Amino acid sequence: MSKTVPVGVSGRHIHLTQEHIEALFGAGYQLTEFKPLSQPGQFAANETVAVVGSKGEFGTVRILGPARPASQLEISRTDSFALGVKAPVRESGNIEGTPGILVKGPAGEVTLEQGVIVAARHIHFHTSDAEKWGIQDKQELKVRVGGERGVVFEHVIARVSDNFALDMHIDTDEANAAGVKNGDQAEIID
Amino acid sequence: MSKTVPVGVSGRHIHLTQEHIEALFGAGYQLTEFKPLSQPGQFAANETVAVVGSKGEFGTVRILGPARPASQLEISRTDSFALGVKAPVRESGNIEGTPGILVKGPAGEVTLEQGVIVAARHIHFHTSDAEKWGIQDKQELKVRVGGERGVVFEHVIARVSDNFALDMHIDTDEANAAGVKNGDQAEIID
Numbered sequence: 310m311s312k313t314v315p316v317g318v319s320g321r322h323i324h325l326t327q328e329h330i331e332a333l334f335g336a337g338y339q340l341t342e343f344k345p346l347s348q349p350g351q352f353a354a355n356e357t358v359a360v361v362g363s364k365g366e367f368g369t370v371r372i373l374g375p376a377r378p379a380s381q382l383e384i385s386r387t388d389s390f391a392l393g394v395k396a397p398v399r400e401s402g403n404i405e406g407t408p409g410i411l412v413k414g415p416a417g418e419v420t421l422e423q424g425v426i427v428a429a430r431h432i433h434f435h436t437s438d439a440e441k442w443g444i445q446d447k448q449e450l451k452v453r454v455g456g457e458r459g460v461v462f463e464h465v466i467a468r469v470s471d472n473f474a475l476d477m478h479i480d481t482d483e484a485n486a487a488g489v490k491n492g493d494q495a496e497i498i499d
Numbered sequence: 500m501s502k503t504v505p506v507g508v509s510g511r512h513i514h515l516t517q518e519h520i521e522a523l524f525g526a527g528y529q530l531t532e533f534k535p536l537s538q539p540g541q542f543a544a545n546e547t548v549a550v551v552g553s554k555g556e557f558g559t560v561r562i563l564g565p566a567r568p569a570s571q572l573e574i575s576r577t578d579s580f581a582l583g584v585k586a587p588v589r590e591s592g593n594i595e596g597t598p599g600i601l602v603k604g605p606a607g608e609v610t611l612e613q614g615v616i617v618a619a620r621h622i623h624f625h626t627s628d629a630e631k632w633g634i635q636d637k638q639e640l641k642v643r644v645g646g647e648r649g650v651v652f653e654h655v656i657a658r659v660s661d662n663f664a665l666d667m668h669i670d671t672d673e674a675n676a677a678g679v680k681n682g683d684q685a686e687i688i689d
Contacts, residue, residue, distance in 0.1 A: 386675035387577055398647055398678065430648075457588055458620075460676075461651035463643075485576035486650070486676035488588065 312497035333414025364393025433473035458488035502687035523604025554583025623663035648678035
């Protein structure tokens with residue numbers, strides 16, 4: 310049985326706490342939805358912020374909603390060199406000991422004390438997909454993507470939940486190295 | 500027998516004809532050596548140029564010398580999006596039908612009619628290395644690199660010559676996707 314999964318390419322983006330949203334956009338501010346993401350309930354917001362590192366900055370970083378318990382900036386390794394921030398490869402939410410960064414919004418600034426990461430590549434599985442294919446939560450998989458630039462990604466982390474939709478998340482470096490784009494197919498080979 | 504090869508990460512760079520060097524730097528101009536590269540006789544020049552695409556530009560692109568029979572700009576796919584140039588994945592020298600770009604130097608400008616490529620990943624083998632490992636010129640290899648971001652690159656092209664030193668060339672997207680840097684080791688697995 311071929312185990313194929315659609316690829317979703319994550320550009321740099323930020324998740325913010327409600328407290329940080331209000332510090333950046335004003336008291337009582339609520340994010341507004343630009344478009345839904347593949348994972349149920351998640352959305353790209355209309356709002357963007359600037360992030361400022363020691364070597365460079367990005368003026369327009371998309372906020373993904375809804376608000377989260379901890380703020381987190383997800384960038385590619387290419388971005389980390391451009392910003393001058395030594396961001397480690399981490400699973401989302403695992404930000405202890407990671408570097409921080411200055412974030413600027415239209416109504417104010419926030420200095421994150423931590424939370425800048427390069428997201429570890431992963432696949433979201435609905436529980437039913439994982440059961441069908443015999444895949445466990447947190448299992449590491451090998452996944453082939455791409456054509457003329459074909460690549461096998463090792464250490465792809467399985468994340469299983471009833472709240473997830475089947476989707477492989479890689480960043481722009483990984484997508485560009487493999488020559489793939491949103492909606493291309495990946496195959497779990499091991 | 501383990502087949503290990505050092506990794507060389509190529510940032511964006513340009514090769515120029517002597518005619519284009521003179522158009523950009525002045526009549527009779529000769530490139531000057533900044534540092535030697537891994538391949539015998541090749542060098543990074545002190546000189547840089549700017550390249551200007553429809554969406555963006557890079558102000559400081561290193562020239563690699565010596566002068567070549569055809570000018571060629573080698574960029575990553577990430578760079579191609581930033582510039583707004585649809586550069587195909589090609590082997591060095593195979594530039595027929597590729598897009599061009601505007602190049603600016605201190606003494607003038609040149610519009611390349613073609614020559615913007617994303618270099619296909621490849622390994623340079625001295626003939627003696629290739630014979631020892633049973634590898635043929637133009638053979639496609641599978642090569643593993645990296646640790647926590649481990650990747651197997653498929654379609655890695657073998658290039659064999661008495662003038663080559665053993666070295667695997669990947670671009671910054673590929674290096675960043677795999678979390679590797681100059682001098683790390685790659686292993687040919689197939």
